[in-house]
Structures are given as structure tokens and as C-alpha cells.
Amino acid sequence: MAILEVKDVSKRFGGLQALKDVNLSVAENTVHAIIGPNGAGKSTLLNCLVGKLMPDTGSVLFQGQSVLGRKPHEINQMGISRVFQTPEIFGDLSVQENMLIPVFAKRDGAFRLHPFETVEHEAEVIDEAMAALEEFGMADKRHMHAASLSRGDKRRLEMAMCLVQRPRLLLLDEPTAGMARANTNRTIDLLREIMERRDITMVIIEHDMHVVFSLADRITVLAQGMPLVEDTPENIKGHPKVKEAYLGEAA
Amino acid sequence: MLGLNKRDTRFLIIVILLTLFTPFLLQPFPEGSAMAQFNGGYPDLMAKIAIFGIFAMGFNILFGLTGYLSFGHAAFLGVGSYAAVWMFKLLTLNVFPALILAVLVAGLFSAIIGYISLRRSGIYFSILTLAMAEMSYRLAYSVLTPITNGETGLQVRDTDPRILDGAGAAQYPNLFGLELSTSWDWRVLGHVFTFNVGFYFCAVIAIVMFYVSLRIARSPFGLVLKAIKSNQTRVNYTGMNSRPYTLAAFVISGMYAGLAGGLLAVMDPLAGAERMVWTASGEVVIMTILGGAGTLLGPVLGAGAIKYLENIFSKINEQVLHDWFSFLPDWLADPVVWLASRFTGEGWALTLGLMFMAVVIFLPGGLVEGGQKIAGWFRRKPPADGGDDPEHHPKPAPHVPHMANTGD
Numbered sequence: 001m002a003i004l005e006v007k008d009v010s011k012r013f014g015g016l017q018a019l020k021d022v023n024l025s026v027a028e029n030t031v032h033a034i035i036g037p038n039g040a041g042k043s044t045l046l047n048c049l050v051g052k053l054m055p056d057t058g059s060v061l062f063q064g065q066s067v068l069g070r071k072p073h074e075i076n077q078m079g080i081s082r083v084f085q086t087p088e089i090f091g092d093l094s095v096q097e098n099m100l101i102p103v104f105a106k107r108d109g110a111f112r113l114h115p116f117e118t119v120e121h122e123a124e125v126i127d128e129a130m131a132a133l134e135e136f137g138m139a140d141k142r143h144m145h146a147a148s149l150s151r152g153d154k155r156r157l158e159m160a161m162c163l164v165q166r167p168r169l170l171l172l173d174e175p176t177a178g179m180a181r182a183n184t185n186r187t188i189d190l191l192r193e194i195m196e197r198r199d200i201t202m203v204i205i206e207h208d209m210h211v212v213f214s215l216a217d218r219i220t221v222l223a224q225g226m227p228l229v230e231d232t233p234e235n236i237k238g239h240p241k242v243k244e245a246y247l248g249e250a251a
Numbered sequence: 252m253l254g255l256n257k258r259d260t261r262f263l264i265i266v267i268l269l270t271l272f273t274p275f276l277l278q279p280f281p282e283g284s285a286m287a288q289f290n291g292g293y294p295d296l297m298a299k300i301a302i303f304g305i306f307a308m309g310f311n312i313l314f315g316l317t318g319y320l321s322f323g324h325a326a327f328l329g330v331g332s333y334a335a336v337w338m339f340k341l342l343t344l345n346v347f348p349a350l351i352l353a354v355l356v357a358g359l360f361s362a363i364i365g366y367i368s369l370r371r372s373g374i375y376f377s378i379l380t381l382a383m384a385e386m387s388y389r390l391a392y393s394v395l396t397p398i399t400n401g402e403t404g405l406q407v408r409d410t411d412p413r414i415l416d417g418a419g420a421a422q423y424p425n426l427f428g429l430e431l432s433t434s435w436d437w438r439v440l441g442h443v444f445t446f447n448v449g450f451y452f453c454a455v456i457a458i459v460m461f462y463v464s465l466r467i468a469r470s471p472f473g474l475v476l477k478a479i480k481s482n483q484t485r486v487n488y489t490g491m492n493s494r495p496y497t498l499a500a501f502v503i504s505g506m507y508a509g510l511a512g513g514l515l516a517v518m519d520p521l522a523g524a525e526r527m528v529w530t531a532s533g534e535v536v537i538m539t540i541l542g543g544a545g546t547l548l549g550p551v552l553g554a555g556a557i558k559y560l561e562n563i564f565s566k567i568n569e570q571v572l573h574d575w576f577s578f579l580p581d582w583l584a585d586p587v588v589w590l591a592s593r594f595t596g597e598g599w600a601l602t603l604g605l606m607f608m609a610v611v612i613f614l615p616g617g618l619v620e621g622g623q624k625i626a627g628w629f630r631r632k633p634p635a636d637g638g639d640d641p642e643h644h645p646k647p648a649p650h651v652p653h654m655a656n657t658g659d
Contacts, residue, residue: 106490
């Protein structure tokens, strides 16, 4: 069953048709990659999924409910988490405090005025945050300033912060952009681990073909705002249209 | 104690002791000695330090914790003063109704201004708050003169109804009959220590408000505020709506400002629009940064330092300078006095400016960071890990050690 349905989504920025009649259906508990040359509309599509952009036409349904017009925090509460191209974490806080925020968000919802409770006394929240740090192998770094983490650890922390909320859908925007090959491989392993351990669906936007072919169950190729093909990695690899799109860009 | 861990309890006790012993701490020199003019232990100044300490503490919740720099907080101070004086005029000279109304009115006013200004962040937010405060200031002088009494300012008069006060009621702000201007002098070994009801009233409220801000900083709510300062995008993508959180922080800090404004009126029952002028808003920004934004004690120290130095420096006139430099030959004394007088008396703002620049450049964490460095030297440890108190640090990293207690 499809967890995410994108139907006829179009988006125009002035004279630029960023997305044109994009249709996408993401099956539950799979990894769906969206690839395409620069300017193909990948990020625009992702921004339409998380409420940052409003498409001109079309609909986006998550578990049968429309996500369009909702604010980022509402979309998160529907069960969609997002990992950014550069890890968005709380650099001024400790690693443990970073993990507490999503746990509090899950417990308290969009807003709760609780100025006379004490963080230290929230044993359940702290335990849950610590368990997640343990799971992602970051428990020994819990007292570190998040800003002082290595890039790979920041990415790991961001994913842990997303996953501690048990989202149904995780959106990843070029999770390995700017990483050295060794780090990229570590991220691939991490994502594979997550897929094995949890019931979760992932939509990945990625430039790096190595990442895409290592992870994806299905691949959609976007070119000039339009879906070119959608197929399994094996079929995409040799697809003439895909080669053309990428070679066309290279030439 | 009181829901605080050991470290915070010790911190709070130190603050309580410092506050209660202010009449001694600010009065170190014997009466009549050459240094006596550096004494700051008179009620008016001490109460001002406590009041502006409250103002800066509240401002710090918005600026230090949440990262929103408001340039309009003096408006809430002014509104609090007006509300308090109106209570004095209409109901009673007892201070409690006045303070309660001051807090409520400032809370309501800040909810309106916050709701509008918080649509933007960063510099746009600062400009919006500045504009709002300046509008309030102008309105107080023009359209709102029936409420504010314009340039004359709002005062308590004998003809006021004061419907709750009987015939024999106190004629000055009082605590159920005990007038706040009541003082006792204690003369010992050439010193004169003044204990004033008004100061102790302000001091007790300041301690309570300090405790409140300590609890807020340690609460999940405070943690979310720090997270908003650090990365608002991530807060929103984590399922929290940052708007109500920032609005709550804004209103809380507005209520602190209203309380401070009410206390100013309590100590001296008149209110004028000059309290709302934009330089007054700038002053609390300077206090907070000078002391150490984001730390709990910093803003109070900053308020104390500025109010103390303002009083001391303003008192140093040319005559005093001539006395000091009389040991110099005349041809040298005159230029030295001329130069020094630019920085004292009326020119004290110049000294404040230089001091502020020095702190921002050499001690970006404010006076608290300075204190930490000194403490670090005494412990013969590098100052970076010398800080004893978790809040005595501009960056929140040291909150963690005490959280580890429950995590382990």
C-alpha cells in the first residue's frame, strides 16, 4: 500500500516550471530514491512534501491525508521527519539535550507551557533519549557540545533525533552531500541498519549513484521538473532515457 | 530544595545572601573618609539595582535564552509604572494591588506587541519592537495624555479617590501600613548602614523572581527556548510550534519588565513617559550583555554594575576632581581635570561606552565570564573548565553535568 501519494504536482517560479505533473507513489517500508541532474526539481519536490512550499496544483497525500497547507510542525506530527542536506541540530546544546527535544515534542505536542517542571526530574524522557543515543552509538558523547561533533556524528545525531520520534516516513535531502567516501559508506550502513530494525519508509534525494543503488528499492528519475522513469535500481541502471538525461547534462 | 538540585540550591543561597547583605557590601568605606563617596549603600540606589536586576532578568529570558533581541522592553517598564500609579490613585497606596495590576497590564501589552513583532525574527524583530516602543512613547505624550498626564507625568495627589484607603491611611506607598520609605540606620565603627523597608521589599521580590527564572531555565520549557535560540528550523521540524514558545517568553519577560516598572513607581510614586524612551530599552540590552547574556546571574550583575557606576560617576564633578588632582602642579592638574571631567559627571555615558566596548571585545561572555576567569586562576586550572556554577557560562554546555546524575 502506498504511504505517500503525489498526484499531478506542478510548481512554477516565475518563468521557470520547476515541477510539472509529478506523480509519485511510495510503498510502505521501502526506500524510494529521487534522482536527477541539477535543477531537475528534486529539492522543490521535497519542500512541497514538508510544507515549506505550496505547489500550484496537485495533491500530496500521506496515509490518505493531505499534507498541503500544513505547517512543518504539523507535518512532523503526522509522522514525517526530515533530514537536511547539512545536519540541522542544536549546536549550542549538548548531545543529550539535543535528544531530549524530540522526545519532549512527541510527548507534549506543538506547545506546552511547563515552566515549573524540571528537566532533570523527567526520568522517562531522559531514559528514552538515552536509549536512542545508545542505539545510535552516541551515548559516550552525550555531554559533548553538539557543535563540536564531527560531521558524520552530526548526521548520526540528526537521524537519531528524527527516529526517536518513530516517524512513519523519513525524508532525506542528500544525506551524504559533501562527505568523504568512507563517511558515505558509514551513512549507507546506518540507513540499512535503520531499515532492518524499524518499520519505516524513506524517500531519499541523492546525487551520489553509489548511495542510490546501495539503498533504493525504487528509483524515480526527475528531469526538468518531470518524472522521466520510475523503476527498480536494476532496470534504471541500463535505462537509455536515464543515460541520456545524465549524459545530456554532462555534455 | 524547592525543586532545585544541590548545585542550584547553593547558587540560590549565595544570591540570597548577596542580596540581603547589599547594605553592607555596597557600604565598604567609613562615613567621612576620603573613599566614602564610593559608597553605594543608600536605599534609593540599592532598590534601583534590585529593580533593574528584575528588569534585566526578565529581558534575559527573551534575549539570553530564546535569542530574540528586543529593543522595546522599556515600553513594558513604563506601562507597569503607569498601571501602578493608577492603582495608587484609584484604590489604595498599599503596594500589592499596584504591583499585581502592573504585571497584568504589562503582560497584556506585551502579548499584543509580541504577537505582532514575533512574526519576524532577527533584526526585523528588533526593529519592530523598537518601532512599537517608540510609538507607545509618542502616544503617551500625545493621544494618551488623559491616562499618562503627558509631560508632567502621573502623580499621586491628595484629591485622588483612593477608595480603599480610610481617613487615617498612610500617605505614601506602604505594605499594609508600613511605609516603604521607613529606614533604620545602624552606626558602627564609623560606618553607617541603612536598612530600608523599600529596598528589602524590592530585594525579596528580586530573589523570588530570580528563583522563578532559575526554574524556567531548568524546565523543559526553558530547554525548548534554548533550542529555539540554537536552531529554530529544527524545532519546527521536530513537531514543536516555535511561535507560542517565543510569545510565552516574550510575555514572561514583559511581565518581569512590568513588575520592575511597578516597583519603580512603588519606590517613587510617579510615572513619566521618559521611562519608555528607546535609550531606556537600550540600557537593559547593555546591562544584559555587560553582565553576560544567557547566564542567570549576569543580567543582575550587569544591572548592578551600571546603576552603581552611574551613581558614583555622576557624583564626581570638577570640584571633586580638583581635590583629587591637587597634588599635581597647576599646569598639569588643569588639563588632567578637564580630561577626567569628560568621563565623569554628565559625561559618564562615555565611560559606560568604553566599558561596554572593552567587555564586548575582551569578555564576550560578560562580567560572569570575567569572574570565571579569575576563579580559574585561583584554582590554577584553565578557565575554560573552571566554572563552578553551570549557569556561569555563556554557552549552555555545562548544564549537562548535573543532568548526567539522572541519566546514569
